[in-house]
Amino acid sequence: MLENRIIRIIEGIVGEQHVSTADTDRLCYSYDATQRQHRPDAVVWPSNAKEISLLLKMANAEGIPVYPRGAGSGFTGGSLPIHGGLALVLTRLDAILRIDEENLIAEVEPGVVTRQLQKAVEALGLFYPPDPASLKFSTLGGNVAECAGGPRCVKYGVTKDYVLGLEVVTPQGDIIRTGGETMKGVVGYDLTKLLVGSEGTLGVITKIILKLLPLPAAKKTMLVLFDSIDGAAQAVAAIIGGKIIPTTLEFMDGTTIDCVRRNTDLELPQAARAVLIIEVDGDSALIEKQAETILKLVNPLGVVNTWVAANSEESEAIWQVRRSVSPSMRKVNPDKFNEDICVPRSRLPEMIRTIEAISDKLQIPIVNFGHAGDGNIHVNIMVDTAEPGQEQKAKQAIEEIFAATLKLGGTMSGEHGVGVTKAPYIPMELDPAAVAYMKAIKKALDPNNILNPGKIFLQD
Amino acid sequence: MKRLDRHKTLADYRQQMDQCVKCGVCRAHCPVFGEEGREAVVARGKVTLAHALLNKEIEPDPLLSENFSKCLQCGKCVRRCPTQVPVDDIVLAARREIVARRGQSLFGRSLTSLLRRPRLMHLLAGSARRAARLLFRRVPQKSGLRLRFPAPFIDRQRSLPALAKRPFRRRHPEFIAGQPDQPIIALFTGCMVNYLYPEIGEGALKALAALGFNVIIPKDQGCCGLPALSAGDGTSASELAARNLRAFGEHQPDQIVTLCASCHSGLTHHFKDLGPDYEALAERVVDINDLLVSQGLEEVLQQLPQATQKPKVTVHTPCHLRNSGLDEPPKKLLAALPTIELVKMNKANACCGLGGTFSVHHYQTSRQLGAAKANAVKESGADLVATACPGCIMQLQDSLDQADLPQRACHVLELVGEALEEKS
Ligand SMILES: Cc1cc2nc3c(=O)[nH]c(=O)nc-3n(C[C@H](O)[C@H](O)[C@H](O)COP(=O)(O)OP(=O)(O)OC[C@H]3O[C@@H](n4cnc5c(N)ncnc54)[C@H](O)[C@@H]3O)c2cc1C
Ligand code: SF4
Ligand code: SF4
Numbered sequence: 001m002l003e004n005r006i007i008r009i010i011e012g013i014v015g016e017q018h019v020s021t022a023d024t025d026r027l028c029y030s031y032d033a034t035q036r037q038h039r040p041d042a043v044v045w046p047s048n049a050k051e052i053s054l055l056l057k058m059a060n061a062e063g064i065p066v067y068p069r070g071a072g073s074g075f076t077g078g079s080l081p082i083h084g085g086l087a088l089v090l091t092r093l094d095a096i097l098r099i100d101e102e103n104l105i106a107e108v109e110p111g112v113v114t115r116q117l118q119k120a121v122e123a124l125g126l127f128y129p130p131d132p133a134s135l136k137f138s139t140l141g142g143n144v145a146e147c148a149g150g151p152r153c154v155k156y157g158v159t160k161d162y163v164l165g166l167e168v169v170t171p172q173g174d175i176i177r178t179g180g181e182t183m184k185g186v187v188g189y190d191l192t193k194l195l196v197g198s199e200g201t202l203g204v205i206t207k208i209i210l211k212l213l214p215l216p217a218a219k220k221t222m223l224v225l226f227d228s229i230d231g232a233a234q235a236v237a238a239i240i241g242g243k244i245i246p247t248t249l250e251f252m253d254g255t256t257i258d259c260v261r262r263n264t265d266l267e268l269p270q271a272a273r274a275v276l277i278i279e280v281d282g283d284s285a286l287i288e289k290q291a292e293t294i295l296k297l298v299n300p301l302g303v304v305n306t307w308v309a310a311n312s313e314e315s316e317a318i319w320q321v322r323r324s325v326s327p328s329m330r331k332v333n334p335d336k337f338n339e340d341i342c343v344p345r346s347r348l349p350e351m352i353r354t355i356e357a358i359s360d361k362l363q364i365p366i367v368n369f370g371h372a373g374d375g376n377i378h379v380n381i382m383v384d385t386a387e388p389g390q391e392q393k394a395k396q397a398i399e400e401i402f403a404a405t406l407k408l409g410g411t412m413s414g415e416h417g418v419g420v421t422k423a424p425y426i427p428m429e430l431d432p433a434a435v436a437y438m439k440a441i442k443k444a445l446d447p448n449n450i451l452n453p454g455k456i457f458l459q460d
Numbered sequence: 461m462k463r464l465d466r467h468k469t470l471a472d473y474r475q476q477m478d479q480c481v482k483c484g485v486c487r488a489h490c491p492v493f494g495e496e497g498r499e500a501v502v503a504r505g506k507v508t509l510a511h512a513l514l515n516k517e518i519e520p521d522p523l524l525s526e527n528f529s530k531c532l533q534c535g536k537c538v539r540r541c542p543t544q545v546p547v548d549d550i551v552l553a554a555r556r557e558i559v560a561r562r563g564q565s566l567f568g569r570s571l572t573s574l575l576r577r578p579r580l581m582h583l584l585a586g587s588a589r590r591a592a593r594l595l596f597r598r599v600p601q602k603s604g605l606r607l608r609f610p611a612p613f614i615d616r617q618r619s620l621p622a623l624a625k626r627p628f629r630r631r632h633p634e635f636i637a638g639q640p641d642q643p644i645i646a647l648f649t650g651c652m653v654n655y656l657y658p659e660i661g662e663g664a665l666k667a668l669a670a671l672g673f674n675v676i677i678p679k680d681q682g683c684c685g686l687p688a689l690s691a692g693d694g695t696s697a698s699e700l701a702a703r704n705l706r707a708f709g710e711h712q713p714d715q716i717v718t719l720c721a722s723c724h725s726g727l728t729h730h731f732k733d734l735g736p737d738y739e740a741l742a743e744r745v746v747d748i749n750d751l752l753v754s755q756g757l758e759e760v761l762q763q764l765p766q767a768t769q770k771p772k773v774t775v776h777t778p779c780h781l782r783n784s785g786l787d788e789p790p791k792k793l794l795a796a797l798p799t800i801e802l803v804k805m806n807k808a809n810a811c812c813g814l815g816g817t818f819s820v821h822h823y824q825t826s827r828q829l830g831a832a833k834a835n836a837v838k839e840s841g842a843d844l845v846a847t848a849c850p851g852c853i854m855q856l857q858d859s860l861d862q863a864d865l866p867q868r869a870c871h872v873l874e875l876v877g878e879a880l881e882e883k884s
Binding site for chain 2: 022
């Protein structure tokens with residue numbers, strides 16, 4: 001618990017109504033999408049970098065942990081206040097500061113919801129491609145801190161490919177700028193790249209300069225149903241092998257399809273045991289041809305049915321299927337261990353087969369969906385931890401899946417970060433010298449271990 | 461005395477609360493969260509708090525009541541929630557729990573106790589009209605007399621409709637004969653139609669007459685109970701339900717029609733929890749727009765003569781109708797009217813911001829939501845915004861007045877009634 005004295009100081013910085021020690025608020029900022037709970041001692045809603053700087057200086061002086069938080073939609077517990085302290089909620093910093101149509105950049109505050117920025121730039125004929133499935137509620141700050149990816153990564157890359165510069169409050173309370181507004185820039189170390197994906201452990205992001213693209217003239221969305229997961233996996237290989245890079249190539253396995261049936265008006269027959277959502281964008285004549293070629297390429301691979309969206313509403317209906325996937329999983333079993341491994345694209349069928357073998361061997365359901373186009377699979381190990389032995393089995397499955405992933409040249413997190421849930425497995429992927437290198441950076445920048453302690457590495 | 465409360469308790473929702481996976485999808489849809497931005501008001505936070513309340517991890521203190529009061533009961537979260545957590549019902553159960561543990565006043569006792577006693581309402585309505593002349597400041601409006609309430613629990617600036625000269629139920633006999641071979645329809649008037657917007661009831665009668673229906677307006681009916689439920693007062697809601705069960709059961713109507721989206725939800729969704737008799741009654745309840753469309757009023761309307769001057773009308777869909785899957789019937793009726801021109805409005809499904817007592821407790825937030833709505837009406841270019849819920853009408857009109865806009869809010873049935881009248 002924080003002393004009253006500290007609370008007074010915080011009130012002095014942000015104003016009385018922007019800090020709370022009430023149980024209701026402590027509870028409401030104790031969770032994220034991992035569903036684990038750790039209550040902060042207080043919740044603070046600052047409104048600008050200056051306030052955040054003062055808060056961090058105070059925290060350093062008093063030894064109070066500070067946990068940056070956007071929308072709390074993270075899947076690895078990045079925002080969880082596992083050592084109490086302050087939940088630093090950044091949603092009041094929610095201004096789109098400017099959209100520069102000439103230089104194709106946008107400057108935003110971190111609390112802006114991703115979809116809001118997309119809407120604003122699209123109204124001007126511009127495009128911000130990163131589109132995590134949480135885009136309607138997650139924040140750009142959270143996206144940058146996690147280096148969020150999304151279905152469009154196959155063609156357009158992930159968040160880091162769009163961040164040109166940042167304003168950051170350092171763990172010790174200085175306000176610095178990294179990168180800038182230019183497409184190029186090589187003065188000094190690339191701190192921008194270091195901070196993107198740093199999961200709120202190296203600084204609090206208070207401004208973001210993002211690169212924009214021209215909005216593609218048209219897009220075409222297709223939903224292809226296959227009678228087996230193998231067919232879908234081969235289809236991915238066939239499309240890429242046919243030298244077409246679609247905007248998206250999302251897949252879902254049979255159990256996933258069963259989970260989302262209720263959330264869509266689309267007909268998803270029982271015979272469909274895998275789905276690919278394929279989207280192409282660009283010049284309308286070109287995408288018509290591309291779509292045709294794609295359908296021709298995948299057709300021999302056990303296609304049950306194909307659904308080509310005729311307009312943007314139908315396309316949205318297809319995407320709704322995809323977006324409702326991860327939260328619907330719980331229908332299979334009450335507890336879900338959600339991993340987001342990534343393997344080289346060509347190893348995807350092999351990886352899926354391995355996961356199925358592990359699922360069979362341990363007799364626990366494993367549901368797979370994800371971004372097939374970039375080899376990123378969301379592996380959901382579904383168990384009921386109330387039943388004895390199940391949690392142990394889930395852990396074993398995770399370890400075996402990670403081991404297989406690494407053997408195929410992959411990584412154990414494609415986009416959700418490490419946070420707390422994956423911290424124990426870091427030594428499987430990174431060698432000790434690399435971990436020491438990373439820890440040295442953290443130690444140099446945050447000597448008192450104030451900012452988001454307990455994340456990424458097991459002990460800081 | 462042990463009072464009757466047949467509603468579900470918070471504990472009955474334990475399993476549904478466990479369905480919340482804390483994904484945060486509701487953050488994109490909860491209108492209150494959209495305005496206030498704090499986790500304690502979004503569905504995910506409310507479920508967490510309800511859970512903690514149930515497990516006695518948190519005190520039912522005023523702050524907790526405050527957070528639970530911040531729900532419009534719009535059901536947007538439920539519709540968008542990937543695991544269909546019934547957050548709106550959980551909030552009501554939490555309010556009942558808090559009231560049971562702490563007493564009621566927090567969620568608006570005054571209104572509930574009033575609505576529980578129809579006789580008192582009649583009396584008050586009479587004297588209020590007399591007092592109005594002295595007490596209320598009159599606000600000149602093109603739409604007629606509108607009042608500013610001096611009562612402390614209602615914001616002074618809010619514009620409210622004038623009380624009806626004669627409540628709707630007093631104007632008509634209990635039975636109005638139609639064609640003998642046609643069904644008997646019982647009319648559930650609801651408080652707002654009875655006391656504030658009798659013209660909606662008149663429109664309904666014209667429409668039902670046009671189809672030859674026999675109409676019963678049971679004398680002893682009362683409030684649907686939704687305001688009481690919203691106030692966490694399960695006992696009053698149960699008493700009102702019992703009263704309506706008696707009043708309507710006696711007449712054995714073929715169907716019971718509601719003129720208000722909220723009454724419809726009160727008599728269907730909420731009745732279903734109360735036991736088999738209530739469930740049977742709930743099954744006969746139908747929204748007036750739905751009934752008229754299914755019984756072919758569209759054809760009748762289409763055959764009316766075309767008007768030369770057609771006002772532009774846009775539609776607002778009440779949350780309670782949308783949640784019952786009834787957003788189409790009002791639009792169909794309007795589309796069939798040869799007396800108006802239907803125009804589109806942005807975000808026609810967005811909540812108007814009333815939320816029953818919500819707008820009394822949280823007028824500022826309510827007003828911000830209303831302002832967005834008023835702006836959408838303006839941008840649509842419509843002269844009138846029609847809807848199917850008297851509560852929405854009150855809020856929409858207030859929002860239009862606050863924005864100094866000339867547009868008027870009305871019920872679909874008023875327009876239907878007017879069109880039918882011109883024919884006769
Ligand atoms: C239904 C659903 C679908 C999802 N789909 C995807 C997907 O397709 N792709 C994907 O990549 N992720 C996805 N996610 C995960 C999650 O939405 C992303 O990780 C997102 O970027 C988190 O943003 P947030 O605002 O919720 O951040 P939070 O969860 O609040 O925080 C995430 C991390 O960022 C840090 N942080 C937040 N703001 C700042 C800041 N301003 N400065 C410094 N650090 C900060 C926090 O400390 C924490 O470590 C999904 C989640 C859900 C629930
Ligand atoms: S959308 Fe539903 S499951 Fe997700 S956080 Fe909100 S209430 Fe919980
Ligand atoms: S019912 Fe409406 S106001 Fe209430 S929590 Fe759900 S979305 Fe928010």
